[in-house]
Amino acid sequence: MNKLVIRLLPLLMLVGLLVLWEWLVNARELSELILPAPSSIWSSLWQGLRSGYLLPHLGVTLSEIGLGFALGGLCGFAAGVVMGESALVRQLLSPYVIASQAIPKLALAPLFAIWFGFGMTSKVVITALICFFPIMESTLTFVTYADKAKLELFRSLGARRWTILLRCKLPGGLPELMSGVRVAVVLAVVGAVVGEFIGASQGLGALIIASQGMMDTALMFAVLVLLTLIGLTLYYAVILAERYLLRHRYKLKKRS
């Protein structure tokens, strides 16, 4: 089978599943409330976008994702660096970090709603908390387990600690960091939407709750499609950024 066909297989499968879904709904005369046909979902999505009804919700959720990811990412990176560089801080904070990992972060959303209100802040905070851990973990890994030979080279050159971090550990650990970013960016969507579930008047999560109340299942699916597209776009944006940042290493891997 040629490469193009193999690449197109997932898309062909999606088309096949949609056709099967449409046929099942029509053949069985399933209620729109239980399972709307793909054509109804598409129509709902298209109308929502064309009329501009979905756009403010989309804007709010994207803002929450962006702000939460930036805040959680920066804090996670800073915490990973400090813990990686200082054995004392690592020793001190590790039990708390492990304990906080064990807490289901989404269960904290009602608490954040009480603390930060029903506005955007509580959603940004829950998103940031979810993004914090994968980035902190990946940063901690590359700072702690940097290539010993390279560290010795830098020490033999009399490089300062800061220089070693910026010139050796960070570029060397970029693949690990980017794998953390990949996980975090997808989780950011989950964080924002779950935050909106708890209490919000705007945002795609709030719209899902509203569509449930209106018994508009097609709209609910339309919002889910939008959320999936956001997740996929962000994920592939990170992949592209990763390819750019590691372009020399990728090129050489391909060659070898």
Next chain:
Amino acid sequence: MRFLTFKDVSFGYDKERSIVSGVTLDLEQGEFCTLLGRSGCGKSTLLKLAAGLLAPVQGEVLLSGTPVRAGADIGMVFQSPVLLEWLNVLDNVLLPVSVRHKPNATQHAYARELLAQVGLEAYADSYPQQLSGGQQSRVSLVRALIRSPRLLLLDEPFAALDALTREDLQVQLAELVAQRGMTALFVTHDISEAVFLADRILILQDGAVAQELKRSDAGDRSTRARYGEQQLEMMARARAALEGER
């Protein structure tokens, strides 16, 4: 003139077992000295002490009379080339400069000149993984020379290379060191390499210098010298010294 001095130097990671014990040693300015010994005899540790990467638990290591400090007037070449895969060849060579400040035009020109000397001028913009093992070793060698250090420390830098490449690199190394009047301390377990490169060979046993051998034809690094009688005789003596360790 004494340049590098070990004064009763001992080192160990724990009190029970010392890796280097009571080494007293002087290297003259411009001398090429090889440390020859079996695996685990403390050669690399001695080199790290000379580089200031390890601090002695007893005694002191002096460079021109002052305690040695990592990075000061020292170039180091490691067992593996340790090139940074995210930098091109030129930037790898300039690394010892760029960890302190932005390299200037003169330093760029000097890096290119050094690369030309080892036949790698065309590879300045290539990345390390695009080079062969021998080419990577050359890059790591010229990287150690970029700051024009007076002391060059080499830790079995050619051990992983094929015999012909190793011979070529030995000659290039000897030329580069001689041209600059540098002092070199070269660690190896290869008798032929130790004898060919050295003005003086130090046989290391259990972390201490067991024997010293001097070459009478020091400085002759021609192919004739490499396979000449004197080389073979010195190799036999070095071999006997190593056997005598047992």
